[in-house]
Amino acid sequence: MNDNALNLSVEIAGLRLKNPVMTASGTFGYGEEYAEFFDLSRLGALVVKGLSLRPKRGNPTPRIAETASGMLNAIGLQNIGVEEFIGKKLPLLRSFDTVIIANFFGDTFEEFIDTAEALDRAEGVHALELNISCPNKQQGWVSFGSDPGLMRELLGAIRAVVKKPLIVKLSPNTADIKQAAVLAQECGADALSLINTLTGMAIDIRRRVPLLANNTGGLSGPAIKPVAVRMVWEASNVVSIPVIGMGGIMNSSDALEFLIAGARAIAVGTANFVNPLSTVQIIEGLERFMSEEGIGDIQDIIGSLRTYNNARSC
Amino acid sequence: MNDNALNLSVEIAGLRLKNPVMTASGTFGYGEEYAEFFDLSRLGALVVKGLSLRPKRGNPTPRIAETASGMLNAIGLQNIGVEEFIGKKLPLLRSFDTVIIANFFGDTFEEFIDTAEALDRAEGVHALELNISCPNKQQGWVSFGSDPGLMRELLGAIRAVVKKPLIVKLSPNTADIKQAAVLAQECGADALSLINTLTGMAIDIRRRVPLLANNTGGLSGPAIKPVAVRMVWEASNVVSIPVIGMGGIMNSSDALEFLIAGARAIAVGTANFVNPLSTVQIIEGLERFMSEEGIGDIQDIIGSLRTYNNARSC
């Protein structure tokens, strides 16, 4: 098969991505950190570090710890705030021929709305990704994402002010990802991102303190991939909006698992730290796989999993 | 410190364990498979493969797949049934000087009760461990453990027929382990075991089929340890009954993380497959640690975590 004939482009919420490979929020800075490693225009989409209305200092250090095939992070959503992002980071990002997606969150209901509005107005931001995995200060640190009522209220209000495509990023710390996915779709999400990190903890046994100054943190990396693939499969079977899959993708073979399970696009997170060229190599790997398998269009891979019928579940 | 002076014994639900090291259900067969590797009397407790009223055939193969620092299994709770267990396996187990715990489950409400009754009567079974992570056939494969109403009903009924110590094993596939832990305590559990496996999936990208004939399976091993430690820490902070910690324990240092986090005992699962002597080496490692740190009684380790106060959570 002629490589030029390969079609890797996918559509997410009305946006055309040249390939299904995105960066995962918080693992690619504001893009500039990796711009010297490769041409960012090669990316399907670039998702920036989670933004809030005002700058945030984040948590004390140590903020990360390595675990078996994974890492825990408790960055605490440190970010420069929407205003500085628009003024200082967005101009460079606009110069790349790729889709720019702004991940955002708020500590309060109002902050969510105000941040969404600001990003919706910002030229060069093509879509918004709402992070509802973070705790809700007003209601005693309950995660917005784990309370259906709260989620419905929040999503409704954000949807009302956002004209750009709205992606909702779901937390895996839930008993039923299908329910969360359906709810987000009902509330007007144009696409879903999953998964965010699983909450975890690691302990220094000599000093008997947590390895993270925040006690707990979010687990990412290859360790969580099986959970992520399962959730992407479950979610994409119950919604009609596209699902963006992520969680432990290190190479094109991992990416293919997600695409086959039903993800329309995938995002690369922790792998960027291990190998700054991960995204590019994954794109190349997808092309190689398609050539080898004689697949001309990536659509023929997406959701192509043939499951067994005899499945029980324990 | 003189090693003879070390006290490793712990009490779980009125049972005295000579040390806090147990085997995790389903990873140690019925004991006999590992009896030629070491003297099973060295174990704090031995938990056998999950039992049901009648023998079960389990799932088609392949039943396992390796993932990054973990494995997926979908054995399908194959077991020989309570009767054959009592007749053919228990006699050998009685010959060891260790606490024998029977893990059990049912496909239906009635099966749970009947199995519990049979095991409660069986001489040589010191305690029962209820596995509520499995799906409830009657109500459309909803896990008993993920529905509080169902769990309350089931636990109440089982508690009513079980005189022996009753351990309830919780699933990590939940948004709030604290809630499940408190509920189990309220319903009369004498101790909690956590965590069972996280549901996951892995895919053969060439053939585009799941790696397991059951499509999904349970993720165990080092990959899940951070999630397990976090849940043990959360649960042990909200209940007064003892918590038995498990999930990815490979060595004594892992075991210590759980004990420090608040587990009164720990169980070794997947590690048995990697190294049949894991449990013994963990016991020896705990002794070594106590000697090195000048700790005479394991009680001084349990729950000794000093957490940071400034913790947020995202």
Added chain:
Amino acid sequence: MHRLFKARIVQTTVLSGSYRLLTLSSEEYIRHCEAGQFFMLQTGSEFLLKRPFSIFSHRGGLLYFLYCIRGKGTKRLSELREGDFIEVLGPLGKAYPKPAGDFIALAGGSGIASIYCLLEDNKGKGHLFYGAKEKGDIVLADSLEKVSKVLTIATEDGSLGVKGNALEALCSKYQGDPPMPIYACGPKQMLMAVSRWALDKGLPCYISLEEHMACGVGACLSCVVETREGLKGICKDGPIFSAGEIIGA
């Protein structure tokens, strides 16, 4: 009683494109082994589970394994170097029943590993039918020549020996009943076919089965096979089974 030990890689030999021969030694411990038994071998420190491999040879206090690079684990194993140490568990499982006299050996692909061991332990008694895709996949023909009584090689493309698969070669040779027991190791399909053939003729037939394994000792219940007496564990009750036991054979 221990059977888990560290072994040193004494030699690694490339036999062909994807076939390798691995030689291990251990000062600690190498127990008495028999053809048909297997070891679980650690293939790299990044993998949790060990991989099962049949004993290829066990001469002079050394352990030999013949393996084919299939996936991540075997790839990684092939990258290890002489002097490296790996953890091994074994010998595990049941051996081939000792043949009393001459016997027929049938091997497909990497199935040659356990069959070689059987031939070597029963030198000059085995009538070997050994098949593979093509010439390049036939390994150690010279050594096989030495340990077997008669050697018939079959390749699917006819690039070496007779054209076709090993079982066809066997069947066409023995249209009547060969008065010998059959020992077979290779792809599942071949094993099922030879089992039916032997059962038809009333010949004893022993096959070596494969399944994904975690523990190797019968504890995890991952490697089951349906037998006439119910589910059995391939690692513990096998990997060698009598053809008559297996449902579907």
Added chain:
Amino acid sequence: MHRLFKARIVQTTVLSGSYRLLTLSSEEYIRHCEAGQFFMLQTGSEFLLKRPFSIFSHRGGLLYFLYCIRGKGTKRLSELREGDFIEVLGPLGKAYPKPAGDFIALAGGSGIASIYCLLEDNKGKGHLFYGAKEKGDIVLADSLEKVSKVLTIATEDGSLGVKGNALEALCSKYQGDPPMPIYACGPKQMLMAVSRWALDKGLPCYISLEEHMACGVGACLSCVVETREGLKGICKDGPIFSAGEIIGA
């Protein structure tokens, strides 16, 4: 533009109980390096994240790292052998500002790694104060003698050089103001103390900070430090900072 490459282990040298010297070469790529910069080194295939290590030397197309075995990763690194390949990312971060003339160098423990590089790149100009717990922890004294102008060794137990820590040795030597800038690498406590001392005296002082790192390039925000201009990334804006910048110094 690439800075991620595979490097071959050319030599591994045991310097003392827990100190090792690692020599790497790469046909692919070794870029211009400067003292104070660091690399992220893969320590074993079972670890996800690379570990940060300062450049110890960069002569003759080779890269040298001096490290102390602290935890799992450094333990594993010490088990690798000559001929093994590891993935490395670098050079990363900002270098020490080039000293114009003579300078004071202060090193504690494994902090000697980046300080050695600075001394070697500015031969005969550094007045080195090098401290460690005891004699056995002082490594490469001969080489240090050669590259520095004056070498003062301090050990806490007095088993080699003066008794006490390196900073005490420095302070007692220069009770007036040494007319030289200070370069320091070592434990956080030492760095904070020397920073205050230098700020007091109005001397330029450059310190090399450490923090747990994931990416090494400023993307993950794990390695922040509080500066007078807000939070900065140690990997990208550092690891070398001017003492005056750091809050708490």
